[in-house]
Amino acid sequence: MRVAVVGAGIVGASTAWHAAGLGADVVLAGRAQPGEATAAGAGIVCPWASENDDPDWFRAAAEGARYYPGLVAELTEAGERSLGHRTVGALALAADDADLYRIRQRVLERRRGAADTGEVDLLDTSAARSLFPPLAPGLHAVRIAAGARVDGGRLRDALLRQARWRGADVRSGRAALLRTGDRVTGVEVDGERIAADAVVVAAGAWAPELLAPVGITVRIAPQRGQIAHLSLPGAGTGRWPVVMPRATGHYLVPFDGSRVVAGATRESGTGFDHRVTAGGLAEVLAEALAVAPGLADATHLETRVGFRPVGPDIRPLLGRVPGLDGLIVADGLGPTGLTVGPWAGRVAALLAAGADPGLDLGAYDPVPDRRTVPAGARRTREGARGRAPTHPPLPTLCPLLMLPIRGGLGARRPIRGPWRYEAPPIGDTSRNRYPYDVRFGRPALPRAVDRRRHRSGQEHPGDNPGAAARRRHLPR
Incomplete structure (x- = not known):
């Protein structure tokens, strides 16, 4: 079978190397761009002291850390001596x-x-x-x-060299996905069409512009x-x-x-x-x-x-794209790219080859709305960014309905909804957002914050812009 990989960072290089080792005919397409995360990253491999409490994120990070010794030993045996x-x-x-x-x-x-x-x-x-x-x-x-x-640039280069030695065709150029019906059928690299049985997108922060033309939206x-x-x-x-x-x-x-x-x-x-x-x-x-x-x-x-x-949360986007056969996403690793990247590339290669990766990937679904909620995760009422949703204004039946009683019946009013896990906005890593406090129907504030000050609509230190305006629509 033929596997096409788009992206020549740490995840793409690992995917190509592993897929070639599984016997696949591999084509990797990537191009040098300023700001590539692999070359710039610091390369810390130590997830155990992190304050992040998401169990699914830690599972991926721990698997990444556990995978390194074997990977380094195998590359060293193959002749790679300078991995950093x-x-x-x-x-x-x-x-x-x-x-x-x-x-x-x-x-x-x-x-x-x-x-x-x-x-x-x-x-x-x-x-x-x-x-x-x-x-x-x-x-x-x-x-x-x-x-x-680890030196991310050196490790990436070593994986690409060994992928070539295993027979992978590594190309430099601009790639686009090819779609026929409900299936991705290959890639186009600088005008040349290359058929493939599976395509792995590992293009880093540039993944959305690659996936959009085939109708896939990822929150990266x-x-x-x-x-x-x-x-x-x-x-x-x-x-x-x-x-x-x-x-x-x-x-x-x-x-x-x-x-x-x-x-x-x-x-x-x-x-x-x-x-x-x-x-x-x-x-x-x-x-x-x-x-x-x-x-x-x-x-x-x-x-x-x-x-x-x-991505939309701290967890990577890793798995097959539902509704579009032959497409696999391995992306959105955020600040833990060099910790998780080599392991994520192995998982993507196994998926591309039709093999079982050996773990449930539901928590890493590339389509965030399909993700499983981690055990013990904080939940909020239905609504974005920690506030209750609003329905459209009710029709104005008479002028009396516009009286300013709790904003009036014609105002946008908060409503209740089913429980769900709330993903933060794209790119938001702030720790200052307040979770929704289901006991009181309002944002949960740190103990040191005076709730009377909060209810007055004043800003708090570290609060996000516009929070005061949004709080006017919070249920009391």
């Missing part, structure tokens, strides 16, 4: 002692049934600084021995990330651990050659604006120096910009 992968451990920095023990407990709970985290140790400030000398004094950390880092948007590369001449950074400050979501990733990567911004709504901005660079450097002031004398080498393909 090393298990160096990770330091999850804590704000206080309570947070320190909370992180450790989370890691220990998550490693049950998931990839082994190795030793999980509590480090005082001297022990943490001995492993990562630029750290600020007074910081405590949880050390996760199995934490690793680019999220800009700016990542600074620093040099510490004379420092042996090759075996320093990854540093993950809990409070900010930023990170420090050391590599060989006295290089430390500091990242990253998470900028939604920028489109494909591939620029290094003064504000973005200032944010990255300020956060890096706040936890590691020893980097103040480092040389700034470059700032890379990448567009993370962010």
